Amino acid sequence: MSGFGVILARDLKLALRQSGDSLTAIGFFAIATVLFPFGVGPESEILARISGGVLWVTALLASLLSLERVFATDFEDGTLDQLLLSGTPVSLIVLAKVVAHWATTGIPLIIAAPILAPTLHLPASGYGPLLAALALGTPTLSLIGAVGAALVLGARRGGVLLSLLVLPLYVPVLIFGTAAVEAGITDMAVRPPLLVLAGMFVLALTMAPFATAVALRQAAQ
Amino acid sequence: MSGFGVILARDLKLALRQSGDSLTAIGFFAIATVLFPFGVGPESEILARISGGVLWVTALLASLLSLERVFATDFEDGTLDQLLLSGTPVSLIVLAKVVAHWATTGIPLIIAAPILAPTLHLPASGYGPLLAALALGTPTLSLIGAVGAALVLGARRGGVLLSLLVLPLYVPVLIFGTAAVEAGITDMAVRPPLLVLAGMFVLALTMAPFATAVALRQAAQ
Amino acid sequence: MGAEGFEQATFSGTGLACRRGGRTVFADLAFNLENGGALVLRGANGSGKTTLLRLMAGLSVPTAGQLAWNGTDAFDDPDAHGARTRFVGHLDGLKPSMTAAENLAFAAQLWGDGTAARVGGALEAFGLGRLAELPVRVLSAGQRHRLALARLMVVPAPLWLLDEPGNALDDDSQRALARVIADHRARGGMIVVAAHGAAPMSDGMTLDVSSFAAAIPPHWSDAA
Amino acid sequence: MGAEGFEQATFSGTGLACRRGGRTVFADLAFNLENGGALVLRGANGSGKTTLLRLMAGLSVPTAGQLAWNGTDAFDDPDAHGARTRFVGHLDGLKPSMTAAENLAFAAQLWGDGTAARVGGALEAFGLGRLAELPVRVLSAGQRHRLALARLMVVPAPLWLLDEPGNALDDDSQRALARVIADHRARGGMIVVAAHGAAPMSDGMTLDVSSFAAAIPPHWSDAA
């Protein structure tokens, strides 16, 4: 178990080393959120209508962008070999890195979302469900994304390939995430979509680390 | 001048070597476009209203995603040093790489856009302006993005940082790109926004290669 | 440190073969190591030294043959085999943005009890004491390689696998490396080293990996 | 090939200094090279050999001092200086997904007339003929390094800058490298080599980069 804590601590340290770093994930989220009104036009009723979806899609893309390098740097500089020989089970290594990724991108996203939502005129009743859905959904995104990131190790243009592999798996999270926000806005029951999100999280938690571990061992061959 | 053609040919070869590669840029574009109906809901009049903007935003993100590695691989494996010592002016090297990037992502995007537009219910009168705007705008995106990609060489989390640097400069392209589509749909004059896009292209073409060259030389230090 | 010593152990391989991209790199290779033993892998470029070392580490899987630790299959428990192995390969496995000391401390915590007590000594052994607080990114090629080697010392492990450890080292560091290896073997550690030119120890068995490429049965050669 | 020969030329540096992260790596360093000349850079790890080579190539800019080609500042026209320089550093500059032959052909077209005529000869000189059609990704460390060295031969250039070219080479390749270097010098080429241990040529001047670290004049220390 100690390997888990050590790797988690190191990844957090690497991420926080330069103070600007967790900022940049929010930075992307913020900028991408801001792009939509340009594309779509400033009418506030249309923006309010699509705000939940836009926030979710950009959160998803921000998470995806930062995922690409989760294992790639360790792979390219030989650290992955050292981790695989650490005596810690590989799925635990994976879990440590996923938790670190979520802590440095998922949590900032959750903090930034209510700050950015007003620019999209999100109705007040949408905030609670949005935050709950992000809190339940972003860890799932990190877990699923890790599988993809491990699979594309060593491939050229890993980034775009990763999107292709992972986005289809992200769609269910997106659907229920926006459904929760939608339910909040239209005064419908918010619990069912949130329960589904929780279920997906549990499913991803039990399966993704093992799938990722297999992919990592193969990448090292 | 021969250096230009040689680098362009090599980059195209590298991009096409793995047949999946130019596919993946369209892949991202396709999936991200398809995510929106999920996030926003299937009502066709709302989708039609936002279709131009969504297509432009996703094209922009697809271009951005693939930009990150334009110089990074050459930088990490030492090829950049070799290119800088090739006797070819650095701004010409940059131009060759930008043209290669545009040919492998911009052109596929232009081809894919009219195929994907129906899923967003883009009105028929929007197709022409959309294609013209993409043809004029995507090279500008590649040129601006190259500056950012060269600036973040060797930085930690280059990908997300790149977004932060480049997106503010992308916004004018986005504004006029969507304005052209909008004008097409609402039967207004399409020429003015297209002319502005052309102007931005010329401006980027004259400035970006030199700024990128300065940034590349610094990265090699 | 010298007092502890490693438990009695053997590490051996039999009938090892490895195929890469349809070509058999080596076949029917065998070796046997005991406490304090050293094995020097020799052979031309591309003969399979790196391949063999990664196989011994359990990072890749042989096409045929077994690896045994104390007589039982080394891959029954890959995590346990990893824990008793230290591997220094062509890639250094260092984080450019962490300092030299932090890189070693991370290794110490990962493999050991987390006390990180030996970090200072490991740095000194390779003459890196004054660089402890520099980020690895600014180190020279040889300084980085020495740091990767220093990682061997932070937590003792019985089996060392070193891929061309002498590359990029200046003369002082070559001597330091030889000293560190001698200490390790004196405590009963085993070591496998791939080397061109001078090996960092004078005794030890030599295995010419090239010679196992020839042992390919006829039907293999057309696969080449 | 041997018949052509390079024009009469000199390459010299005076008062060169380089600062890295607030520390002066070396200062007041001078050298002078003429046709057929060789300079071997020596010094402990971190003494600044790589730094000096990159400076000579024009990849980085000295903090003080001049580099002159035939007496005129080498950086008046950085592109021209790049064109007469070949640099083989710690990174090999090869594309993993292209074959060995394609990598060389790219270099040949980039630097030369595009005929790529010498690619075959360059591969043979470093014993890579049989690997021509393999993607670089599958090559061993030594094979890659040999390919990076083979790039020196595809288009002649008068100034070669080699950073520890002997690393990871087997004995045959060491000899091949020495032969190639001797040819280059016989045609009037100049060469600067950083090396630990044996250098790939027997004559040539030696420059101990370490000794310029101490030569910092007092007023440097507050600027450093």
Add this chain to the structure above:
Amino acid sequence: MHKYANPTEFMRIANAVLPWAAGVTVICFMVGLPLALIASPADYQQGEAYRIMYIHVPSAWMGLMVYSIMAGGSAGFLIWRHPIAHLVARASAPLGAIFTALCLVTGMLWGQPMWGTFWVWDARLTSMLMLFFLYLGYLALGEAFEDPERGDKAAAVLALVGTVNLPIIHFSVEWWNTLHQPSIFTMKGMTISADMIWPLFAMVFAFMGYYVCILVLRLRSEILNAKIRNARSARAAQPMSATTTAATQGAP
């Protein structure tokens, strides 16, 4: 080198400027604030809410002006390798970001009574937001490298490239039809009543004086920091030179 001889000279001048700048700041605030908040008449359309203008407009102008200074300093640094120009640029960046943020916040607060919403996707508003992002990008890029010199130069290039945004912000109200007020300075003269312009000018000068004061203070601490760093690394270099000399002498 002469590199840090310059800063001492420069700091002498800067220190001489500091009391004057501080004086201008204090006097302009003392004159401007009462005029702006009490003495000047309420706007015939906007009532009292318009008084937020006395913060909003100066901070908008300062956001733009500080960026120009930053770009100019970056150009001086890249072209003439002038270290002071760079220090000015780097010390200005956070100040410019704060002014820009202040403009955004006051604009949003003003927008609520005027347009009925905090934010509209109007061209001037968004281009100002992009300017804010450029400031953030400049700051983040400067910190993103192990080697600080690399970060400095990369950020300088970004600052120069970003200048294309300045004309867009300024002319956006003319190019696009927007909700935002057009410029108060036109070819035909000023389009604002004299009762409002004087307090406004007082506030603008107060902001400028404030900027100069903080800039000088920041430069002073930057230069002291650099001196401390140099002293420390010189001390660290000393034993190294000694051991290297010993080693080379001992070798033969």
